[in-house]
Amino acid sequence: MIELHYWPTPNGWKITIMLEECGLPYTLVPVRIGRGDQFKPEFLKISPNNRMPAMTDDAPAEGTQPVAVFESGAILLYLAEKSGQFMPTDLAGRYAVMQWLMWQMSALGPMAGQDGHFKIYAQEKIPYAVSRFENEVDRLYGVMDRRLGEAEYLAGDNYSIADMACFPWIMTHKAQGLTLDVFPNLKRWYATLRARPALQRGLAVGKEWKASITGMDEEARKVLFGQNAANTAR
Numbered sequence: 001m002i003e004l005h006y007w008p009t010p011n012g013w014k015i016t017i018m019l020e021e022c023g024l025p026y027t028l029v030p031v032r033i034g035r036g037d038q039f040k041p042e043f044l045k046i047s048p049n050n051r052m053p054a055m056t057d058d059a060p061a062e063g064t065q066p067v068a069v070f071e072s073g074a075i076l077l078y079l080a081e082k083s084g085q086f087m088p089t090d091l092a093g094r095y096a097v098m099q100w101l102m103w104q105m106s107a108l109g110p111m112a113g114q115d116g117h118f119k120i121y122a123q124e125k126i127p128y129a130v131s132r133f134e135n136e137v138d139r140l141y142g143v144m145d146r147r148l149g150e151a152e153y154l155a156g157d158n159y160s161i162a163d164m165a166c167f168p169w170i171m172t173h174k175a176q177g178l179t180l181d182v183f184p185n186l187k188r189w190y191a192t193l194r195a196r197p198a199l200q201r202g203l204a205v206g207k208e209w210k211a212s213i214t215g216m217d218e219e220a221r222k223v224l225f226g227q228n229a230a231n232t233a234r
């Protein structure tokens with residue numbers, strides 16, 4: 001069984017979306033990132049970067065030992081391999097997925113994350129940082145829009161883990177004060193994915209946990225911001 005260490009945030013949703021899409025059974029372990037669960041020694045054993053999501057599989061396809069995986073992109077690849085779904089088997093198709101997945105992990109996710117940080121969470125609003133990340137996210141939306149003007153999905157004709165990785169980071173556009181109206185192909189893709197029942201189930205996972213922690217409260221701010229090597233080596 002897959003055990004997913006999870007909190008309902010964009011990087012977490014990528015995995016619940018995939019699990020719901022591919023139908024693999026799973027259980028959840030909540031990682032209350034605003035309360036510091038990401039620093040617990042038992043979590044660090046499977047996720048040395050202090051970040052969720054992370055997963056274990058006690059019934060892997062090979063060997064008898066459980067397999068642990070951290071980094072959402074790696075988890076998506078693992079689940080695609082285990083389920084045999086949402087990843088083409090031919091070489092060109094596989095690398096079409098892989099390149100857009102790497103693009104999400106290295107560009108869209110981190111840049112949209114920083115954009116959200118400086119616009120929404122930072123108490124001091126720094127104009128240079130706000131415009132730097134907003135411009136970069138705008139550029140990345142443009143890249144995606146051009147790609148989705150030539151293909152239905154990011155990797156071509158078929159919905160894949162690359163689309164699942166990107167979706168939650170496009171979903172944040174309204175909160176970040178961005179619009180999809182100027183990106184018609186991206187808007188079409190977004191609406192198509194939004195209508196998928198499995199994706200909606202994935203987004204609903206753990207919704208009720210969030211209600212117990214009121215957004216970015218003082219305690220969460222202390223835990224999440226200002227981390228460095230010294231204060232995270234517990």
Ligand SMILES: N[C@@H](CCC(=O)N[C@@H](CS)C(=O)NCC(=O)O)C(=O)O
Nearest residue numbers: 009010011033051052053071072224
């Ligand atoms: N590259 C990582 C990023 C994971 C990540 O940043 N997770 C956030 C939540 S979306 C987290 O665990 N934050 C806890 C913290 O900042 O201490 C991945 O894609 O898995």
